[in-house]
Amino acid sequence: MLGVPQIVTAALQQMEGKSDEEKYRIVDEFSAQVRSEMPPRENPRINISLDSVHASGPLGRAHCVIHGNCNYKQTALLNVHAAAHLLQDAPRRVGFASGCQAFGHRELLGALRSFGLVLDPIVEVHR
Numbered sequence: 001m002l003g004v005p006q007i008v009t010a011a012l013q014q015m016e017g018k019s020d021e022e023k024y025r026i027v028d029e030f031s032a033q034v035r036s037e038m039p040p041r042e043n044p045r046i047n048i049s050l051d052s053v054h055a056s057g058p059l060g061r062a063h064c065v066i067h068g069n070c071n072y073k074q075t076a077l078l079n080v081h082a083a084a085h086l087l088q089d090a091p092r093r094v095g096f097a098s099g100c101q102a103f104g105h106r107e108l109l110g111a112l113r114s115f116g117l118v119l120d121p122i123v124e125v126h127r
Contacts (some may be wrong), residue, residue, distance in 0.1 A: 007034065044069040049118075060127040066109075068118035083113045 005072055011030045015023045040074065049068040068074060082103055085091070091102040112127040 042070040042072055047071060049074070051071075060125065062123065062125045064124075065122045066110065067122075068120050070117055074117050075111060077111055077115055077117065079106060081108065 009032060011026055013025050018026065049071050051064075051066040051068070053064045055063075061123070069078050078099060082099065085103050085107075091097070092104060093101040110120070113120070
Protein backbone atom coordinates (compact mmCIF):
# COMPACT_ATOMS: atom_id res chain seq x y z
CA MET A 1 0.00 0.00 0.00
CA LEU A 2 2.92 2.33 0.58
CA GLY A 3 3.78 2.13 -3.13
CA VAL A 4 0.32 3.25 -4.32
CA PRO A 5 1.09 7.02 -4.29
CA GLN A 6 4.23 6.39 -6.34
CA ILE A 7 2.31 4.29 -8.89
CA VAL A 8 -0.39 6.98 -9.19
CA THR A 9 2.23 9.73 -9.60
CA ALA A 10 4.00 7.78 -12.35
CA ALA A 11 0.72 7.12 -14.17
CA LEU A 12 -0.34 10.77 -13.96
CA GLN A 13 3.02 11.90 -15.35
CA GLN A 14 2.63 9.58 -18.34
CA MET A 15 -0.93 10.84 -18.97
CA GLU A 16 -0.05 14.51 -19.27
CA GLY A 17 -1.19 15.87 -22.63
CA LYS A 18 -2.63 12.53 -23.81
CA SER A 19 -6.04 11.87 -25.30
CA ASP A 20 -8.72 10.10 -23.25
CA GLU A 21 -8.15 6.89 -25.21
CA GLU A 22 -4.42 6.94 -24.45
CA LYS A 23 -5.13 7.72 -20.78
CA TYR A 24 -7.38 4.64 -20.52
CA ARG A 25 -4.66 2.52 -22.10
CA ILE A 26 -2.10 3.81 -19.57
CA VAL A 27 -4.45 3.08 -16.65
CA ASP A 28 -5.01 -0.45 -17.99
CA GLU A 29 -1.26 -1.02 -18.26
CA PHE A 30 -0.58 0.19 -14.72
CA SER A 31 -3.49 -1.87 -13.38
CA ALA A 32 -2.18 -5.02 -15.08
CA GLN A 33 1.20 -4.51 -13.39
CA VAL A 34 -0.39 -4.41 -9.94
CA ARG A 35 -2.82 -7.31 -10.30
CA SER A 36 -3.57 -8.87 -13.65
CA GLU A 37 -5.73 -11.83 -12.58
CA MET A 38 -9.24 -11.93 -11.18
CA PRO A 39 -9.55 -13.12 -7.59
CA PRO A 40 -11.22 -16.53 -7.22
CA ARG A 41 -14.94 -16.57 -6.59
CA GLU A 42 -16.14 -17.46 -3.13
CA ASN A 43 -17.46 -20.97 -2.90
CA PRO A 44 -20.45 -20.99 -0.49
CA ARG A 45 -19.70 -24.62 0.41
CA ILE A 46 -16.16 -23.78 1.50
CA ASN A 47 -16.29 -20.11 2.58
CA ILE A 48 -18.56 -20.37 5.60
CA SER A 49 -18.86 -18.25 8.71
CA LEU A 50 -20.16 -18.72 12.21
CA ASP A 51 -20.82 -15.73 14.44
CA SER A 52 -21.34 -16.60 18.10
CA VAL A 53 -22.12 -14.07 20.83
CA HIS A 54 -22.54 -14.75 24.53
CA ALA A 55 -24.10 -12.17 26.83
CA SER A 56 -24.77 -12.33 30.55
CA GLY A 57 -26.32 -10.21 33.21
CA PRO A 58 -27.15 -10.54 36.89
CA LEU A 59 -30.30 -12.57 36.25
CA GLY A 60 -29.80 -14.25 32.93
CA ARG A 61 -27.67 -15.06 29.95
CA ALA A 62 -28.12 -15.43 26.21
CA HIS A 63 -26.29 -17.01 23.30
CA CYS A 64 -26.83 -16.11 19.64
CA VAL A 65 -25.37 -18.02 16.67
CA ILE A 66 -25.59 -16.92 13.05
CA HIS A 67 -24.39 -19.28 10.30
CA GLY A 68 -23.42 -17.71 6.98
CA ASN A 69 -21.28 -18.01 3.88
CA CYS A 70 -19.31 -15.86 1.44
CA ASN A 71 -17.80 -13.35 3.86
CA TYR A 72 -16.55 -11.01 1.10
CA LYS A 73 -20.04 -10.87 -0.38
CA GLN A 74 -21.42 -10.16 3.10
CA THR A 75 -18.99 -7.28 3.52
CA ALA A 76 -19.83 -5.87 0.09
CA LEU A 77 -23.57 -6.14 0.73
CA LEU A 78 -23.27 -4.37 4.10
CA ASN A 79 -21.29 -1.56 2.45
CA VAL A 80 -23.88 -1.21 -0.32
CA HIS A 81 -26.70 -1.23 2.24
CA ALA A 82 -24.94 1.48 4.26
CA ALA A 83 -24.34 3.64 1.16
CA ALA A 84 -27.95 3.28 0.00
CA HIS A 85 -29.19 4.15 3.49
CA LEU A 86 -26.98 7.26 3.65
CA LEU A 87 -28.28 8.43 0.26
CA GLN A 88 -31.85 8.30 1.58
CA ASP A 89 -31.58 9.17 5.27
CA ALA A 90 -29.22 10.14 8.05
CA PRO A 91 -27.64 7.39 10.15
CA ARG A 92 -29.19 6.59 13.53
CA ARG A 93 -25.91 7.46 15.22
CA VAL A 94 -22.96 9.49 13.93
CA GLY A 95 -19.28 9.50 14.81
CA PHE A 96 -17.54 6.35 15.98
CA ALA A 97 -20.38 3.84 15.85
CA SER A 98 -20.86 0.23 14.83
CA GLY A 99 -22.87 -0.67 11.75
CA CYS A 100 -25.65 -1.87 14.04
CA GLN A 101 -25.75 1.45 15.89
CA ALA A 102 -25.68 3.47 12.67
CA PHE A 103 -28.11 1.43 10.57
CA GLY A 104 -29.90 -1.02 12.88
CA HIS A 105 -29.10 -4.67 13.54
CA ARG A 106 -32.45 -5.89 12.24
CA GLU A 107 -31.98 -3.99 8.98
CA LEU A 108 -28.46 -5.34 8.44
CA LEU A 109 -29.53 -8.89 9.26
CA GLY A 110 -32.51 -8.47 6.91
CA ALA A 111 -30.23 -7.42 4.06
CA LEU A 112 -27.97 -10.44 4.62
CA ARG A 113 -30.98 -12.77 4.89
CA SER A 114 -32.64 -11.40 1.76
CA PHE A 115 -29.56 -12.29 -0.32
CA GLY A 116 -29.22 -15.74 1.25
CA LEU A 117 -25.88 -15.03 2.90
CA VAL A 118 -26.93 -15.95 6.47
CA LEU A 119 -29.48 -18.21 8.14
CA ASP A 120 -31.95 -17.15 10.81
CA PRO A 121 -30.18 -16.57 14.12
CA ILE A 122 -30.33 -19.33 16.74
CA VAL A 123 -30.99 -17.63 20.08
CA GLU A 124 -30.96 -19.32 23.47
CA VAL A 125 -32.03 -17.32 26.51
CA HIS A 126 -31.64 -18.58 30.10
CA ARG A 127 -33.31 -16.75 32.98
